[in-house]
Amino acid sequence: MEFKQPELLYALFLLLIPLAIHLFQLRRFQKEDFTNVKFLKKLIRQTRKSSRLKKWLVLTTRMLMLAFLVFAFAQPYFPAEDPEASSNEKVVFLDNSYSMQATGQNGELFATAIQDLIKSLPENKEISLFTHNDEFQNLSAEELTAELQNLDFTENPLDLNALLLKANQLFNASTNEKDLIFISDFQRNLGLEKQLDSTTNHHFIPLVPESTQNISIDSLFINNREANEISLQVLLSSTSPYAESLSIAMYNGEELLAKTAVNFKEDISAEAEFKINTEEIPNGILRIEDAGLEYDNSLFFSFNKPKPARVVIITENADATFLNRILTFPEFNTEIFTIDQLDFNKLNNADIVILNELESISGALQTNLKNIHSNAVPLVIVPSANNNLNAYNNFLNRLNAPLFTEFHSKETLITELFFGHPLLQGVFKEKVENFDYPKVQTYYSIQNAINIISFQNNSGFLVEGNGVFLFSAALNNENSNFRNSPLIVPVFYNIGAGTLRNPKLYYETGKDIEIKIPLQTQQDKVVHLLSKTEDFIPRQRSLDDNTEINTNGLDITSGNYSLEYNNENKGHLSFNSSRSESELEYNIPKQTENIRIHTNIGAYFEELKVASQSNELWKSFIIFALIFLFVEMLLLKFFK
Incomplete structure (x- = not known):
């Protein structure tokens, strides 16, 4: 125990004053015997003993009361376990990959993490936070709360190397003590086998889903193509055996083209085939109903009218x-x-x-x-x-x-x-x-x-x-x-x-893809890639009677897009995110010298608060002083 104002402890010497007064009042009385009062001797002796005991008890309670008051004004406290914990620079990583759509005890993992962060962020302390595709540096709790409420999932998650590099860029280079708070479900494809930097304190907060059951639409390809009919093959997978039949529907925009049901085999995979009598499907969508991850319940595709x-x-x-x-x-x-x-x-x-x-x-x-x-x-x-x-x-x-x-x-x-x-x-x-x-x-x-x-x-x-x-x-x-x-x-x-190459039904987002379009362009006009909400101008070059576009640097999200040139539609393209997030296989890290595991977000910030704050005791001493004052009053009033 330590004191903030230890010089006040000299006031304890003042306790000698009531002690001296008490000893002065306890002087001996001279005995004097009187006739005919012998029957009172026993009663007088008992009264004298009671009076002496009462005075000693009053003295004790009074001195304890004064002592506790002195201690209270000296402000005693137990020092913090880690007084530097709150002053360490902190960078928080919040995983916003699609696997965080899984459901935990309190609902969707990503939404729960955001709410826990909002509740637990320390006030009057600036914190940096980043996700796979966003970063916010040195924001207050109020500013960070506003940003957290606008976060969404990313199409293209980064690997561990890129995340650690991003975190190091957010840390101040002159800071010696750095805390990286890593909030994630720690899916296996994150790659935690990498050796972590020993100069950074890593605090891992794993978010574990209640169930790893998930069914996803893996891929779609053309199985056979004839003059007016195309046969489309769909591959589906489940993370665990699934006994029930599953309905899968194919749409062109809002128009239902076909619907069928599939049954999963022992190897937790299934196939479905659709035969469509059409020359073109500009806004194709495959859909299933599954309680697991949401993003892989749809797959966008487009089939352009083939050129001879x-x-x-x-x-x-x-x-x-x-x-x-x-x-x-x-x-x-x-x-x-x-x-x-x-x-x-x-x-x-x-x-x-x-x-x-x-x-x-x-x-x-x-x-x-x-x-x-x-x-x-x-x-x-x-x-x-x-x-x-x-x-x-x-x-x-x-x-x-x-x-x-x-x-x-x-x-x-x-x-x-x-x-x-x-x-x-x-x-x-x-x-x-x-x-x-x-x-x-x-x-x-x-x-x-x-x-x-x-x-x-x-x-x-x-x-x-x-x-x-x-x-x-x-x-x-x-x-x-x-x-x-x-x-x-x-x-x-x-x-x-054999030369009628089946067209690519869709492309993967986040990839550097070169797409050749059968279109002749002029130098002063460009091809646009349009969706309902986006308008991209990709890198492009003319190749004889074709135009090659490149998706590098474009933040393309999953969906159907149209190719526009000179305000005319020249075809359709579709994009889907990688299905790697659908596996739901986890690699929860183990606690080591520079890795600490915390059960949840609130627990980490509470531990941080406890570790960085000293335990103030002056209130307890005031309470004890009041207790002894109350005991003294009782002794004076009721002890005879």
Whole structure:
């Protein structure tokens, strides 16, 4: 125990005064015996003893009363356990990732944390606070309360390294004693394995949900696409076994497109398929009803009306119009050029190129074909009966493609089909044994290739290698009846359909994404990315007849957006946040030398208050003084 004014303790010497007075009053009386009063001796002796006891008791209570008054004015106290605790610079981190939507004992974890902070913030003390996407430096309790009430969840949470770096930037560089108060559910993906700075006192306040049951829409992709129908596959997951069926609905804006129910398997996953008869879904939304996290109950997507694949056919003396009847609009935009009238601009923008019975390939054409092949544009080569093999093989060597070898002048049946190849998958309901086989009169042997369709001698008729589809025989009517075979339509159609790349239904927020849009722009006009509440102008550049936009630096939130150019709609894009927050797996830290764990926010600030405040005792001494004054009054009045 210590005293704020210890010099007042000298007043205790004043207690000698009542002691001296009391001793003076307790002088001895002389005894005098009288006759006929002997019967009073016993009574007088008892009265004298009672009087002496009363005076000693009064003296004791009086001196104790005065002593406690002196102690009270000297202001005794027990010193604080940690007097520097309140003066340490404090930075608070409040986790506002989507996993904080989970429900705890008092409701949503994030909302509860905000309310506890508002109740517990110390007055007359400035504190810095930051979240994954906001920061507030040196604010009073009143100012911080106003900011806390406006906080919301973030689409893109930071990892532990970025959070610690952000905290260090908020601390004053000249401060020696630093307290970092970390309020979070400590989800496993936060990465607490990192070694923490030993110069900072870390106070961790874990917020634990009551239940980790959560169902989320994980992903959506195109399973199959036809002219007027798309098949969409949805993947869902649950953090724990879920026995009941779950309803899932698909909307285009507010219009309900389809609805179905799914059942989860033992591996806590489920799938759903939607077949939609539409060419375009600009504002697609998938929704489920789940009591877990809210953000992953919806998934935004958009399906733009597909543009036809650009097919360029280069021919010399052979008829190629049969390909026009296979690769038709709206899936394909097919153009046929003779070798001497070739439009190189259209060639360079083609999605698929077919060389139909060219006798040779010029150097300029080879260079252009190699460039577009390097951009993953497939090439289909139908040889002529009079091929210049050296010229062809030099070109094929540059593409690292299969090579022509020996020429054969012998009628040969086309009999073998590789049903497992993507070109032939779904063409036949079952393997065909009895088939009206087509035939050729002449053909070339091909080496180093994967056979898709083969002759009866197992030599390849249609082969594939490194993005090049190579026929070993000319397809004109004089050399082959393959044009009249039922195989020709699925073969060429499926080769062309391979270029109909399924569009990206949505992108992930917070990523640096480059998106190519089939749009020609002028230098003085830009593409806008619009939602109901936002208008972004992304970084963009023109690439021939395309425009490439980049989402770097844009604070895009989940939702459906439209692409606007020159006040006209040019397409739709959708964005969704990462589903990593849906896992609800936690890594609660353990208490170490520079990590202290607190049960809740209020407990931390109460501990801080207790540790930093001294225990004042003067009120207790005043109370004891009053008690002894009261006892003295009782003794004087009732003790005889």
